[in-house]
Amino acid sequence: MNPMPWSTIWFIPLLPFAGFLINGTLGRRLPRVVVSAVALLFTALPAALVAWLWATMCAAGAPSSVESTIRPSGFDWINITGLHVDFAFTVDHLTLIMLAVVTGVGFIIHVYSVGYMAHEEGYWRFFAYLNLFMFFMSVLVLAANFLLLFVGWEGVGLASYLLIGFYFKKASAANAGKKAFIVNRIGDFGFLLAMFLLIVHFGSLDFKEVFSILAQNPEWQQQGAHFLPTIALLLLLGAAGKSAQIPLYIWLPDAMEGPTPVSALIHAATMVTAGVYMVARCHPLFDSSPLALTVVALMGAATAIFAASIGMVQHDIKRVLAYSTISQLGYMYLACGVGAYAAGIFHLLTHSFFKALLFLAAGSVIHALSGEQDMRRMGGLRTRTPITFWTMSAGVFAIAGIPPFAGFFSKDEILYRTFTSPNPLHIVLWLAGLATAGMTSFYMFRLWFKTFFGEQRIEEHALLDQHGATVHARSTTTLTMVAEHDEDQGALPHGVHESPWIMLLPLVVLALLSFAGGWIGIPAALGGNNGIERFLGPVFANGATSEAVALTTGHGLELALAAISVLVALGGFYIAYVFYYEKPGTAAALAERNRRAYNLVKNKYWVDEFYNASLITPLLMFTRGVLELIFERGVVDGSGKAAGATTRGFAWLARKQISGNIRSYAGWLAIGAAAVIAVMLFGNSLWGHL
Amino acid sequence: MVPTAYYLVLAAMLFSIGIAAFLIKRNVITIFISIELMLNAVNLTFVAFAHMWHQVSGQIFVFFVMVVAAAEAAVGLAIVLSIFRTRQTLNVDEIDLMKS
Numbered sequence: 001m002n003p004m005p006w007s008t009i010w011f012i013p014l015l016p017f018a019g020f021l022i023n024g025t026l027g028r029r030l031p032r033v034v035v036s037a038v039a040l041l042f043t044a045l046p047a048a049l050v051a052w053l054w055a056t057m058c059a060a061g062a063p064s065s066v067e068s069t070i071r072p073s074g075f076d077w078i079n080i081t082g083l084h085v086d087f088a089f090t091v092d093h094l095t096l097i098m099l100a101v102v103t104g105v106g107f108i109i110h111v112y113s114v115g116y117m118a119h120e121e122g123y124w125r126f127f128a129y130l131n132l133f134m135f136f137m138s139v140l141v142l143a144a145n146f147l148l149l150f151v152g153w154e155g156v157g158l159a160s161y162l163l164i165g166f167y168f169k170k171a172s173a174a175n176a177g178k179k180a181f182i183v184n185r186i187g188d189f190g191f192l193l194a195m196f197l198l199i200v201h202f203g204s205l206d207f208k209e210v211f212s213i214l215a216q217n218p219e220w221q222q223q224g225a226h227f228l229p230t231i232a233l234l235l236l237l238g239a240a241g242k243s244a245q246i247p248l249y250i251w252l253p254d255a256m257e258g259p260t261p262v263s264a265l266i267h268a269a270t271m272v273t274a275g276v277y278m279v280a281r282c283h284p285l286f287d288s289s290p291l292a293l294t295v296v297a298l299m300g301a302a303t304a305i306f307a308a309s310i311g312m313v314q315h316d317i318k319r320v321l322a323y324s325t326i327s328q329l330g331y332m333y334l335a336c337g338v339g340a341y342a343a344g345i346f347h348l349l350t351h352s353f354f355k356a357l358l359f360l361a362a363g364s365v366i367h368a369l370s371g372e373q374d375m376r377r378m379g380g381l382r383t384r385t386p387i388t389f390w391t392m393s394a395g396v397f398a399i400a401g402i403p404p405f406a407g408f409f410s411k412d413e414i415l416y417r418t419f420t421s422p423n424p425l426h427i428v429l430w431l432a433g434l435a436t437a438g439m440t441s442f443y444m445f446r447l448w449f450k451t452f453f454g455e456q457r458i459e460e461h462a463l464l465d466q467h468g469a470t471v472h473a474r475s476t477t478t479l480t481m482v483a484e485h486d487e488d489q490g491a492l493p494h495g496v497h498e499s500p501w502i503m504l505l506p507l508v509v510l511a512l513l514s515f516a517g518g519w520i521g522i523p524a525a526l527g528g529n530n531g532i533e534r535f536l537g538p539v540f541a542n543g544a545t546s547e548a549v550a551l552t553t554g555h556g557l558e559l560a561l562a563a564i565s566v567l568v569a570l571g572g573f574y575i576a577y578v579f580y581y582e583k584p585g586t587a588a589a590l591a592e593r594n595r596r597a598y599n600l601v602k603n604k605y606w607v608d609e610f611y612n613a614s615l616i617t618p619l620l621m622f623t624r625g626v627l628e629l630i631f632e633r634g635v636v637d638g639s640g641k642a643a644g645a646t647t648r649g650f651a652w653l654a655r656k657q658i659s660g661n662i663r664s665y666a667g668w669l670a671i672g673a674a675a676v677i678a679v680m681l682f683g684n685s686l687w688g689h690l
Numbered sequence: 691m692v693p694t695a696y697y698l699v700l701a702a703m704l705f706s707i708g709i710a711a712f713l714i715k716r717n718v719i720t721i722f723i724s725i726e727l728m729l730n731a732v733n734l735t736f737v738a739f740a741h742m743w744h745q746v747s748g749q750i751f752v753f754f755v756m757v758v759a760a761a762e763a764a765v766g767l768a769i770v771l772s773i774f775r776t777r778q779t780l781n782v783d784e785i786d787l788m789k790s
Contacts, residue, residue, distance in 0.1 A: 659786075660786035661782075661783065661786060662782050663712070663714075663716075663782065663783075666709075666712055666713055670713065
């Protein structure tokens with residue numbers, strides 16, 4: 001095979017980086033049209049490259065994992081005794097799916113952002129950061145070793161920090177950025193330790209090398225080598241930080257302070273799934289440790305049900321989606337934990353479609369209501385914003401798991417594989433997954449009914465005032481903005497307006513994907529061919545496949561489980577229908593009757609407060625009390641002061657010599673001369689004795 | 691024949707007196723004279739050693755020292771005169787303008 005064309009994969013990350021450089025350095029002086037053209041061009045080209053790559057690799061005819069791993073002649077990046085790390089990229093079928101998500105969904109969201117951010121200050125900054133994110137995310141999924149993956153891993157964290165804090169003049173946004181960054185540091189600490197352990201025990205950080213060493217030493221696993229579960233669990237800690245899983249999930253809801261396209265791209269579709277990707281990429285390590293796999297599954301299931309329960313009572317439309325993201329990521333970990341990596345990646349793919357769609361549609365709703373995010377003040381938007389309504393409906397049905405939308409197939413696959421997994425806890429895990437499915441359906445339809453149906457709750461004149469205020473707060477060009485808005489009013493007499501086509505087009509594309517995206521993985525039981533699992537077959541060769549499982553359990557069980565999960569989803573829909581459409585007071589009355597439980601969930605189980613009291617406050621006290629008083633003032637300041645005082649003392653002595661008194665100079669001269677003579681006369685005898 | 695040691699002891703005494711006077715006295719003229727005393731003490735040792743080793747170079751050195759001392763005296767006294775004209779004093783403790 002001619003190696004030359006493969007070097008083109010270097011352009012996939014480098015093109016967005018070029019876009020970042022152009023917009024980051026010159027963007028301030030460029031007109032907005034040029035900025036958006038640069039940003040779109042440098043994300044469209046990698047998307048086209050990925051499409052080409054996909055076609056090439058599939059045309060080669062079911063390549064084995066060896067052939068499908070490509071490494072352009074990397075230069076020596078790190079080459080020291082006992083460790084060699086290349087700056088090398090690799091592409092296999094798993095990478096292809098991730099690349100498709102990153103560049104494809106990324107490009108769609110870039111298009112949407114052009115419309116959404118049109119009136120924002122710092123337009124160039126936004127697109128520079130967005131392109132920077134695309135660069136690091138591509139590096140992350142293309143990396144051929146742990147260290148390069150870590151480079152991308154940290155890079156997307158940086159981009160996430162910059163974009164959450166995009167409205168950095170708002171204290172809450174700046175704090176949310178810091179929170180995300182610091183919580184991620186805890187996870188990265190685990191990742192780093194895992195890499196050190198890999199160097200110690202494997203002497204390599206290269207994926208292929210590590211996994212082949214692992215395969216060559218089956219006795220490690222048989223003898224229960226303690227470092228395998230340790231490495232896997234440390235990697236999992238890193239993944240939990242990046243993917244907002246228990247116990248490190250607290251940063252994601254706050255990350256909604258960023259602009260909505262950022263929430264869609266980074267905090268729903270791509271970056272937060274990096275943890276799932278990493279676990280799937282390192283699956284031999286996890287497979288080698290049943291303990292680690294059980295922890296992955298338990299963490300995923302617990303996060304899924306926990307976040308879903310919080311999502312049921314949130315009022316901020318973006319926060320509902322944020323908790324829903326955490327919950328769906330929990331599903332993916334659950335899939336990985338039961339060894340169904342392909343199902344996890346399948347859900348990652350469909351989730352990236354429908355969650356990006358939901359966020360973008362929510363952004364369109366917020367745009368229509370001029371910045372309103374509280375669902376209690378929404379309603380009746382079905383007729384006012386029809387395209388947003390229809391596209392968002394596709395997303396809602398997809399995430400709720402209603403067939404034949406995309407979410408049904410991936411979620412069902414995960415539940416099926418959980419039920420049939422050899423894990424002793426499989427029934428518990430399955431029940432947690434099923435309950436989450438019901439809750440997901442409930443809170444998504446709650447959002448749907450509250451936003452699009454019923455009475456229009458927002459008052460128009462209040463809205464207009466608020467729009468003025470929002471625009472005022474966000475833009476320096478207040479006057480022109482308000483003027484433009486007044487014109488809008490002329491065209492749309494009620495102020496609530498459908499978004500421009502540049503925002504609606506991405507919605508339509510994503511809605512189609514959310515509808516049909518799941519068909520690539522229709523299970524055999526439903527007449528499909530498990531396409532995605534076959535596609536990922538070379539990557540997860542040693543894992544059990546659905547077909548193998550189905551052979552032992554039969555298709556009947558799969559169909560029965562699918563029927564149960566559809567019934568649960570419809571149950572969620574029905575409850576939401578009763579609560580929020582038929583008898584709108586029911587939910588409030590129920591909440592009133594179970595005041596304590598409601599408050600517990602509404603306040604997110606007081607987890608933030610618990611972390612504050614148990615970790616942050618003691619840490620701050622330790623920092624201020626011990627480190628600042630003793631170390632900072634005592635040791636650091638003290639040593640500086642002591643050095644200063646010593647110098648000053650010697651200077652004082654020296655200054656005393658310069659008295660200006662000629663006779664004292666002469667006296668010192670005489671003493672010196674006498675000393676010299678004394679040494680000359682008696683020195684020899686003195687040294688001799690010594 | 692007087693031994694060389696006697697000359698040297700005399701020279702050392704003269705030199706010590708010169709140093710003592712230099713350190714103790716405040717008048718510029720007196721300090722000047724004490725410097726001359728020290729120079730002459732050194733001259734005496736030169737002559738004594740020249741006599742002892744029967745070599746003429748020590749005596750030639752003495753002539754050089756005397757010439758330099760004369761020149762120094764001329765310059766020094768001129769400075770002393772000009773200081774006295776401006777400051778109306780010859781007390782060295784008061785002439786310390788160059789003190790840092």
